[in-house]
Amino acid sequence: MWMRSRAAVLTELEKIEFKEITIPDLEAGEVLIKLRACALCATDYKAYSKGHKILRPPVVLGHEIVGEVVEVAEDVEGLSKGDRLAIGGYAPCGGCYYCLRGQYTLCENMFKPIGKSPDGLPILEGMIFPGGFSELIKLPERVVKFSSVKLSAGISDDEATLIEPLACVLKSMRLAEITRSQNVLIIGGGPMGLLHLLACKASGCGKIFVSEIDEQRLGIAEDLGALGVNPRERGVAEYIKSHTGGRGADVVFVDVPSINALSQAFSAVRKGGVICLFAGFPPREAGASVDVNLIHYFDLRVVGSFGYDPVSFAESAGLLEAGRIDVKPLITHRIRLDEVDEGFRLMAEKAALKIIVRA
Numbered sequence: 001m002w003m004r005s006r007a008a009v010l011t012e013l014e015k016i017e018f019k020e021i022t023i024p025d026l027e028a029g030e031v032l033i034k035l036r037a038c039a040l041c042a043t044d045y046k047a048y049s050k051g052h053k054i055l056r057p058p059v060v061l062g063h064e065i066v067g068e069v070v071e072v073a074e075d076v077e078g079l080s081k082g083d084r085l086a087i088g089g090y091a092p093c094g095g096c097y098y099c100l101r102g103q104y105t106l107c108e109n110m111f112k113p114i115g116k117s118p119d120g121l122p123i124l125e126g127m128i129f130p131g132g133f134s135e136l137i138k139l140p141e142r143v144v145k146f147s148s149v150k151l152s153a154g155i156s157d158d159e160a161t162l163i164e165p166l167a168c169v170l171k172s173m174r175l176a177e178i179t180r181s182q183n184v185l186i187i188g189g190g191p192m193g194l195l196h197l198l199a200c201k202a203s204g205c206g207k208i209f210v211s212e213i214d215e216q217r218l219g220i221a222e223d224l225g226a227l228g229v230n231p232r233e234r235g236v237a238e239y240i241k242s243h244t245g246g247r248g249a250d251v252v253f254v255d256v257p258s259i260n261a262l263s264q265a266f267s268a269v270r271k272g273g274v275i276c277l278f279a280g281f282p283p284r285e286a287g288a289s290v291d292v293n294l295i296h297y298f299d300l301r302v303v304g305s306f307g308y309d310p311v312s313f314a315e316s317a318g319l320l321e322a323g324r325i326d327v328k329p330l331i332t333h334r335i336r337l338d339e340v341d342e343g344f345r346l347m348a349e350k351a352a353l354k355i356i357v358r359a
């Protein structure tokens with residue numbers, strides 16, 4: 001018997017319909033959860049407002065999830081009804097060329113369309129169905145194994161939704177090979193930039209600079225321990241060099257997808273430093289050019305980082321559960337499942353940091 005669930009369905013760009021949908025039955029290894037909370041993310045907003053390569057309407061968005069187990073397939077071990085889980089939207093296969101080399105986000109068997117639900121919603125390989133903004137969510141076996149953690153009573157639903165975005169941040173820090181006492185510049189003081197700030201602080205980084213044009217966000221970054229700099233008011237590179245013996249930042253995270261952010265990064269990084277492209281650029285800006293001689297003559301390392309992997313997901317859950325990172329200041333709004341469109345409106349106005357959808 002198929003199950004019915006109510007969900008916020010993106011039926012066309014900028015249009016969410018709250019309606020009943022069908023959830024196919026559980027297959028081997030799968031788990032069904034009831035939504036408790038799901039945070040809105042910039043990726044959701046992009047899919048809602050501008051379109052997304054994979055998440056095309058009709059589709060249910062949402063991937064920063066906390067849910068409660070309501071049913072497990074017979075062969076699932078270690079999970080039972082009532083368990084509270086933090087869940088990410090996808091998980092790698094674990095056996096392809098890239099997975100065997102630990103490069104899980106490049107998995108060859110992930111994100112591919114493998115079917116459609118009776119309502120025409122996409123079923124994608126290695127991904128949850130239908131998405132986080134649904135009362136019921138089906139987890140494929142590999143999400144159960146690699147991208148979910150059982151939560152203790154000590155962490156709230158709202159905080160635990162940030163395990164997924166923090167896991168993305170931790171993976172980027174691993175790829176940037178950040179080490180203790182390094183000076184870091186984070187370009188962008190939105191939710192991801194602030195998570196970078198908190199994670200860098202918890203990792204024992206040295207000076208942490210946040211570049212942000214919005215004064216309110218800049219103020220929050222400063223309250224959380226950053227040296228804030230508004231590029232509309234002063235030269236970012238000069239400011240950072242004046243605080244780092246004239247050298248510049250050891251590592252720069254580009255959390256804003258803009259050409260300005262990119263040129264800030266190249267001017268503020270020190271010789272031999274690292275630039276991590278954390279934000280995905282829209283096609284219009286993605287062709288931005290850089291002076292490659294800066295990379296060559298100054299031994300720069302430019303790395304990209306997309307998403308989280310099983311390693312960083314576990315690490316993120318550990319840090320939040322242990323109280324090593326306090327994400328509460330980032331949670332500014334709570335809405336109901338039938339108010340997802342209102343959440344996107346708040347994001348459009350940059351009036352919110354993290355918005356949590358509560359079931």
Ligand SMILES: [Zn+2]
Nearest residue numbers: 041043064165
């Ligand atoms: Zn996200």
Ligand SMILES: [Zn+2]
Nearest residue numbers: 093096099107
């Ligand atoms: Zn794989």
